[in-house]
Amino acid sequence: MAVQRDLENNKIGNTLNKIYDKLLGAFGPQEWWPAESGFEVIVGAILTQNTAWGNVEKAIAVLRERNLLTPSALHEAPLEVLAESVRSSGCYNLKAARLKAFSDFLNCRHGGDLDEMFRRDGESLRRELLSVKGIGEETADAILLYAGRYPTFVVDAYTRRVLLRHQLIPSHAGYGDIRHFFMSTLARDEGLYNEYHALFVKVGKEFCRRRVPLCGSCPLM
DNA sequence: TGCCAGGCCGGGT
DNA sequence: ACCCGGCATGGC
Numbered sequence: 001m002a003v004q005r006d007l008e009n010n011k012i013g014n015t016l017n018k019i020y021d022k023l024l025g026a027f028g029p030q031e032w033w034p035a036e037s038g039f040e041v042i043v044g045a046i047l048t049q050n051t052a053w054g055n056v057e058k059a060i061a062v063l064r065e066r067n068l069l070t071p072s073a074l075h076e077a078p079l080e081v082l083a084e085s086v087r088s089s090g091c092y093n094l095k096a097a098r099l100k101a102f103s104d105f106l107n108c109r110h111g112g113d114l115d116e117m118f119r120r121d122g123e124s125l126r127r128e129l130l131s132v133k134g135i136g137e138e139t140a141d142a143i144l145l146y147a148g149r150y151p152t153f154v155v156d157a158y159t160r161r162v163l164l165r166h167q168l169i170p171s172h173a174g175y176g177d178i179r180h181f182f183m184s185t186l187a188r189d190e191g192l193y194n195e196y197h198a199l200f201v202k203v204g205k206e207f208c209r210r211r212v213p214l215c216g217s218c219p220l221m
Numbered sequence: 222t223g224c225c226a227g228g229c230c231g232g233g234t
Numbered sequence: 235a236c237c238c239g240g241c242a243t244g245g246c
Contacts, residue, residue, distance in 0.1 A: 050227085091241045197227090209225080
């Protein structure tokens with residue numbers, strides 16, 4: 001029974017490795033996350049929730065212009081200033097509040113020090129992040145992986161859609177199921193998870209958008 | 222012109 | 235335990 005499951009996992013693991021090789025071969029390294037600091041990664045992770053990255057870039061440019069891309073500066077900025085700064089990323093009142101919520105968390109729990117925060121072990125830090133209002137599973141994993149370089153797999157809408165279209169997961173699979181799917185079958189490698197998720201976003205943007213059917217020129221076909 | 226984008230929360234079944 | 239509406243700008 002356990003042996004059978006292991007074989008199954010191994011088959012899936014091979015499949016996931018093949019997909020990775022195809023994507024990397026087709027698109028090359030993606031050099032993620034596009035940011036100049038770990039703190040900027042976190043800000044971007046919050047701003048990009050259900051939002052096109054281009055709109056986030058504009059918001060980050062405004063924050064940089066106003067010297068708000070540091071923990072202390074962000075923490076001291078009035079909510080209205082934040083909201084107005086990140087307007088282009090949509091849902092701006094909500095996101096300003098979420099940036100503040102993270103900022104408060106960082107100050108209260110980690111003395112406003114990112115390096116200190118990232119000294120915590122991954123599992124407990126993940127739970128801490130999930131307790132912050134506005135940080136859900138994907139955002140928490142993105143922060144852990146791309147800002148803290150922890151080996152945790154980030155599952156997003158593209159990941160789910162690509163896997164569904166290629167019938168590699170059942171339609172009822174939840175976030176945790178898919179994350180476990182990768183982490184239990186692939187090596188626990190931060191570099192691999194980093195590249196893999198970035199490649200999913202790349203192939204998703206090009207070939208797996210919402211109402212676009214499977215396309216013959218997709219490298220996974 | 223609508224639909225969609227690298228989600229998350231709160232309230233309702 | 236799910237399901238849904240709200241949040242909101244900018245690009246195609």
